[in-house]
Each structure stands twice: as C-alpha cells, then as structure tokens.
Amino acid sequence: MELIVQGIIKAFELILSFDPEVMGITWLSLQISGTATFISLFIGVSIGTMVALTNFRGKRLVISLINTGMGLPPVVVGLFVTILIWRSGPLGFLEILYTPYAMIVAQAIIATPIVMGISLAAIQNLPPNLRLQILSLGASRLQMVWVLIKESRLPLLAAVMAGFGGVISEVGASIMVGGNIKGYSRVLTTATVMETSKGNFDIAIALGIILLILAFLVNLLLTQVQQRQHPR
Amino acid sequence: MNNILTVQNLIVQRGGVTVLDISELNVEEGRILALIGPNGAGKSTLLLTMAGLLKPDQGKIYYRGVPVDNNANRSRMRRNISVVFQEPLLLSTSVFKNVALGLKFRHLSGSEIQKSVGESLDYFGISSLATRSAKTLSGGEAKRVSLARAFALKPELILMDEAFNSLDPPTRETLMEDLHNILEKTKITAVLALHDRDETLRLAQDVTVMVEGKIIQSGTTAQIFNEPDSEFVASFVGTETILEGTVQTTRAGLMEISVAGEIIEAVGNFLPGENVYCCLRPENITVSPVMPEKTSARNVFEAKIQKIIRQAFFYKMILDCGFPLVAYITVSSCEDLNICEGSIVVVSFKATAVHLMRREK
Structure with a gap:
C-alpha cells in the first residue's frame, strides 16, 4: 500500500516539476502517434470512402478484411514491420529499424484499418439517395464525394479518436520496431513497461497517469468539436 | 407541341x-x-x-x-x-x-x-x-x-x-x-x-x-x-362504380345499355350487342329524397341505401338500384334528408356522366 502512495506522490512531483526526461518522452509519444493517426486518416478515409461508394465483385470480402484489420494485434504488426525493415529484409535499405520512423509506420498500419472501417461504415450509413440528390444538384463526382465526407464528419472524428487512442496506448509494435532507445525512440508505453520491470513504480505510475491525461485531453478536444457541430 | x-x-x-x-x-x-x-x-x-x-x-x-x-x-x-x-x-x-x-x-x-x-x-x-x-x-x-x-x-x-x-x-x-x-x-x-x-x-x-x-x-x-x-x-382515378352492361339500342349517339336487368342511357359510339363497362364517378350522381319533379338527367332510379361510410368530409353511400352504385353526400344533406341505412332514395345522373369502355368477352 505504501508503495502505491509513495509512487503516486513521486509521480505528481515528476509531472509538476516538468521533469525534462518525462516531458521529452511525452512529446515524442504525441508526435509519433499524431503523425501515424494523420497518415491513417488520409489512407483510411480515402480507401474507406472508395470501397463504400463503388460496387465490385468481392466487396463483402474486402469489407470483412477491413473489419478484421480493425482488431489487428499490435505485436503481429510489429513482427511483420520488423521483418520487412530488418537489415537484410526487402525494405532493409531504408535503415529505419529502431527509429521513430519505424514506429510511425507500425502505428499507421495499426490505425489505418480502424479509420478505414469507421469511415466506410459512416459513408454507407448515409441515406442511399443522398448521393443521387447531390449529383442531381449538378455536382461532379469529386464534389459529391467531398460533400459526403463532410456530411460524415461526426463519425470521422470518432474514427480519429479511435485511431489515436489505439496507437498512443499501443506498446507491442513500438517496442519491437522502435527499440525503446533512451532519448530517441522511448515513448510513454515502452517506458512504462521498462520502469515497471525495473521496479521503478513511481516513474511508471507517473508515465501511466500522463498517458491517461493525454488520451483524455485529446478525446475531450475532439468531443468538443463533435458536439459543437451537433446542436440539439 | x-x-x-x-x-x-x-x-x-x-x-x-x-x-x-x-x-x-x-x-x-x-x-x-x-x-x-x-x-x-x-x-x-x-x-x-x-x-x-x-x-x-x-x-x-x-x-x-x-x-x-x-x-x-x-x-x-x-x-x-x-x-x-x-x-x-x-x-x-x-x-x-x-x-x-x-x-x-x-x-x-x-x-x-x-x-x-x-x-x-x-x-x-x-x-x-x-x-x-x-x-x-x-x-x-x-x-x-x-x-x-x-x-x-x-x-x-x-x-x-x-x-x-x-x-x-x-x-x-x-x-x-x-x-x-x-x-x-x-x-x-x-x-x-x-x-x-x-x-x-x-x-x-x-x-x-x-x-x-x-x-x-x-x-x-x-x-x-x-x-x-x-x-x-x-x-385508380376514383371511378367508384364500374358496371358490366350490353348495348341494346343506339340512335344518334344515345344508347340504351342493359345493366343487371335495368336500362342505363349513355352517350358513346358502340354497336348494339357490344359488351361495355359503364363507369360512373360518385360526384356526378345526385341523391334526392323523392322523385324530382323536373330533371334533365336521363337516368333516374329508385335506390335502397345499403351502407353509409363516413369519409373525411362527406359520407359515401353504397346504393342498390338493381345494380350497385356509389354516391357521395355531404354530412349536412345526409342529416337534412334524414336518411340512414335502409332508406329509399332517388338517384339521378345524366347520360353524359356515364363513361363507356369496351369490355372483352
């Protein structure tokens, strides 16, 4: 019990004193997961929208695959990304193993199916005639798609939240492809794992609390935006 | 055009x-x-x-x-x-x-x-x-x-x-x-x-x-x-009465058509012996309590009210004049004339109100 109380007190000391190492880790986490989410937003929304709006043979299979991808285990992603960017692997020449770039790639791969699946469902959930209505008002195909994406902005914001929440709290892939190198590729989750195994519960608790606050703040911000768009 | x-x-x-x-x-x-x-x-x-x-x-x-x-x-x-x-x-x-x-x-x-x-x-x-x-x-x-x-x-x-x-x-x-x-x-x-x-x-x-x-x-x-x-x-367009009939006689466009033993006069171009449908829209039928003294309508029948159905703004009556007929009556006329199911009334409609359609067989 004392361990926990001590840990929490130390944790707040670390946070309130803006400990440079802790701040550095936090900032890096935000950068990596933010960039990964941003990339997944582009790929996920465009492919998700395309799949939702076109009819082709095997569409159901593709949708099932995307939905399966939403639950992709991070360690599996970490494993495959490691194999690909291993020095003798097919993408070894990039030399990005154990760098933040590798972590961005792995996290983007984790977040993309989440964003894709949610945007696909969002576009499919729009009234079926809305597309025709927009076209009949004289829209080009591109204008029509843009209006549909804007119309699904609320679920798309949910997709961003889900994607970001998924990757900021992910540890398996980050540790595998990033290597948890101090001051370089160490993020909140990988640091928490390490400090816990070292028995440094105070630092681990501090990092855990920061992770929670971060996730909360990002979601609070997006929820604010979402609710403002939706007056009752 | x-x-x-x-x-x-x-x-x-x-x-x-x-x-x-x-x-x-x-x-x-x-x-x-x-x-x-x-x-x-x-x-x-x-x-x-x-x-x-x-x-x-x-x-x-x-x-x-x-x-x-x-x-x-x-x-x-x-x-x-x-x-x-x-x-x-x-x-x-x-x-x-x-x-x-x-x-x-x-x-x-x-x-x-x-x-x-x-x-x-x-x-x-x-x-x-x-x-x-x-x-x-x-x-x-x-x-x-x-x-x-x-x-x-x-x-x-x-x-x-x-x-x-x-x-x-x-x-x-x-x-x-x-x-x-x-x-x-x-x-x-x-x-x-x-x-x-x-x-x-x-x-x-x-x-x-x-x-x-x-x-x-x-x-x-x-x-x-x-x-x-x-x-x-x-x-579909609300012709409530559609009767099967056969043309009996025709002179100068005015025809006598037998419908269930009664004769309806109508205007049209059919030959005697031809089978037709007689269509009557309810708004073209006049209902009165007694035989009207003077009427230009060529078709006048005594009818028994079989059923009165309340609609949004009027009553719809199903009448029996030897053949079935549907007519509308306003709520106030219905009360004024004091008619109810089973009453006997007189219905009249013009020969031009009857629309004829060819009937196969």
Whole structure:
C-alpha cells in the first residue's frame, strides 16, 4: 500500500516539476502517434470512402478484411514491420529499424484499418439517395464525394479518436520496431513497461497517469468539436 | 407541341427483373405532368432515369431533341434538371447552405448565390429559417427547404418524387397550394410522381398512369379522370362504380345499355350487342329524397341505401338500384334528408356522366 502512495506522490512531483526526461518522452509519444493517426486518416478515409461508394465483385470480402484489420494485434504488426525493415529484409535499405520512423509506420498500419472501417461504415450509413440528390444538384463526382465526407464528419472524428487512442496506448509494435532507445525512440508505453520491470513504480505510475491525461485531453478536444457541430 | 424530354423504348432491369418498360413518354415544355400508379409501378425509377441518374439497360432519352448518349450530354442535361426526392435529404448544415449547394457546384459568385437563395427561400416562405440548422427543422419545413434547393437552380425541368409523402394533412394542404402557385408563376416544366388523386387533380395538367413498369394510359388530366380506357385506370382515378352492361339500342349517339336487368342511357359510339363497362364517378350522381319533379338527367332510379361510410368530409353511400352504385353526400344533406341505412332514395345522373369502355368477352 505504501508503495502505491509513495509512487503516486513521486509521480505528481515528476509531472509538476516538468521533469525534462518525462516531458521529452511525452512529446515524442504525441508526435509519433499524431503523425501515424494523420497518415491513417488520409489512407483510411480515402480507401474507406472508395470501397463504400463503388460496387465490385468481392466487396463483402474486402469489407470483412477491413473489419478484421480493425482488431489487428499490435505485436503481429510489429513482427511483420520488423521483418520487412530488418537489415537484410526487402525494405532493409531504408535503415529505419529502431527509429521513430519505424514506429510511425507500425502505428499507421495499426490505425489505418480502424479509420478505414469507421469511415466506410459512416459513408454507407448515409441515406442511399443522398448521393443521387447531390449529383442531381449538378455536382461532379469529386464534389459529391467531398460533400459526403463532410456530411460524415461526426463519425470521422470518432474514427480519429479511435485511431489515436489505439496507437498512443499501443506498446507491442513500438517496442519491437522502435527499440525503446533512451532519448530517441522511448515513448510513454515502452517506458512504462521498462520502469515497471525495473521496479521503478513511481516513474511508471507517473508515465501511466500522463498517458491517461493525454488520451483524455485529446478525446475531450475532439468531443468538443463533435458536439459543437451537433446542436440539439 | 414542344417536348423538353422524351424517352423511347426504355428498359430498366434490376437483378434480371424488368422494372421499367416504356415505349414512349413525352414531357411537353411548360406543362405539369403527373406520373400516377400504385406503389412499385416504377415511377421513382422512371424519374431517376429521366434525370440521367440511372442508366437504362436499353432505350434512348432525348433532351430538347438531342439524344443523351454520352457523359457530356448527360451532365449538360443534369445541369438543367432538378430532382426532389421523397426524403428531404438535407445536409447537416444551415438552411442557407443547403439551398446554396447546387449553386456552389456551379461556382457562382457569392452575390449571385445570395440573390438566388434569397429568392427561392422567399418563394417557399422560409426566409426566416435561413440561419437555422437543417437538422432541427420539422418535416414540412425540411420539405420546403429541399424544394427551395431545387428551385434555386432555376431549372428548365423539375422532377419530384412523392412531394407530399409523410406530411400531416394541413402541412400537405398548404404546401400543395404554394407549390401550385410557384409552378404557375415560374412556368417551370414539372414531372411529379404522385399516388394521390387530390394532388393529381390539383397540380397536374397531364397524367400518365403506370402499372408494373408500364404506361397504361396517358392524356390530359380531364381525359384520364373522365375517360379512363381500362377498368384499372377507372378505379385508380376514383371511378367508384364500374358496371358490366350490353348495348341494346343506339340512335344518334344515345344508347340504351342493359345493366343487371335495368336500362342505363349513355352517350358513346358502340354497336348494339357490344359488351361495355359503364363507369360512373360518385360526384356526378345526385341523391334526392323523392322523385324530382323536373330533371334533365336521363337516368333516374329508385335506390335502397345499403351502407353509409363516413369519409373525411362527406359520407359515401353504397346504393342498390338493381345494380350497385356509389354516391357521395355531404354530412349536412345526409342529416337534412334524414336518411340512414335502409332508406329509399332517388338517384339521378345524366347520360353524359356515364363513361363507356369496351369490355372483352
């Protein structure tokens, strides 16, 4: 019990004193997961929208695959990304193993199916005639798609939240492809794992609390935006 | 006769089933055409095809005489046609932005958009809603916004699918009146898919009746309502009484037709011995308590009231005059005449009120 109380007190000391190492880790986490989410937003929304709006043979299979991808285990992603960017692997020449770039790639791969699946469902959930209505008002195909994406902005914001929440709290892939190198590729989750195994519960608790606050703040911000768009 | 849009030999299939099979349909410029028919008749599909939003499996569409057979022609046609769907299909943004949508697609300037949207909102009496969020509107308001959005484009042709569906009666009534006035004022050619007789009579100049993807009769509104050429059209447009009869004698266009042992006089061009249907619209039948002293009606029968059915604004009576007959009576006349089920009354109708259709077998 004392361990926990001590840990929490130390944790707040670390946070309130803006400990440079802790701040550095936090900032890096935000950068990596933010960039990964941003990339997944582009790929996920465009492919998700395309799949939702076109009819082709095997569409159901593709949708099932995307939905399966939403639950992709991070360690599996970490494993495959490691194999690909291993020095003798097919993408070894990039030399990005154990760098933040590798972590961005792995996290983007984790977040993309989440964003894709949610945007696909969002576009499919729009009234079926809305597309025709927009076209009949004289829209080009591109204008029509843009209006549909804007119309699904609320679920798309949910997709961003889900994607970001998924990757900021992910540890398996980050540790595998990033290597948890101090001051370089160490993020909140990988640091928490390490400090816990070292028995440094105070630092681990501090990092855990920061992770929670971060996730909360990002979601609070997006929820604010979402609710403002939706007056009752 | 100047046709703005013509469809020819149109076939539309869905899942291998032919849902539309139309040999020819013309939309005359400046007129209001109603497509009527039961649910599933293919009215909506036809509208989508006419709008260039659904590619037919076979057939041709001509817009102002030019065949619409490539994408350039199709998008040119689309820019001149506005479509109003059954559901309002508004975007979750302000009313103004919704109405401005089509104008934005055309890259018009801000002041032009301001002017057209303002005008259109004004037409439909919803200027005060401009800044409201479209998702907070009532059903009637949303419908007006979707109509304003279509009219703001100043189209040459407007296609409307069940414009008054799912509106409560007073809202529907005022919207119908407003739409009637706006169509009259703007002189925009319109095609309305409807399934209601009142709406058709009120708004349309021409009517096309559809069943199971096919056109079974086209004509002016008066022709369709007064001279239906099949039993189906007759009953769909509200001819309550359709009797089987045989022509007995004919002289100078006036014919005597035997119906269930009684003789009905009618006007028409049939030969003695021919089998016909006699159609009678309820509004053409007069009901009186006693034999009228003087009447120009050639058909006068004593009838027993079998059933009185309350309708929205009147009573519908099912009468037995040797043959069954349906007539309407206002609630107050019914009370004044003190009639009830079982009463004996006298019905009369003119020979010209009887519409005759050929009957096979």
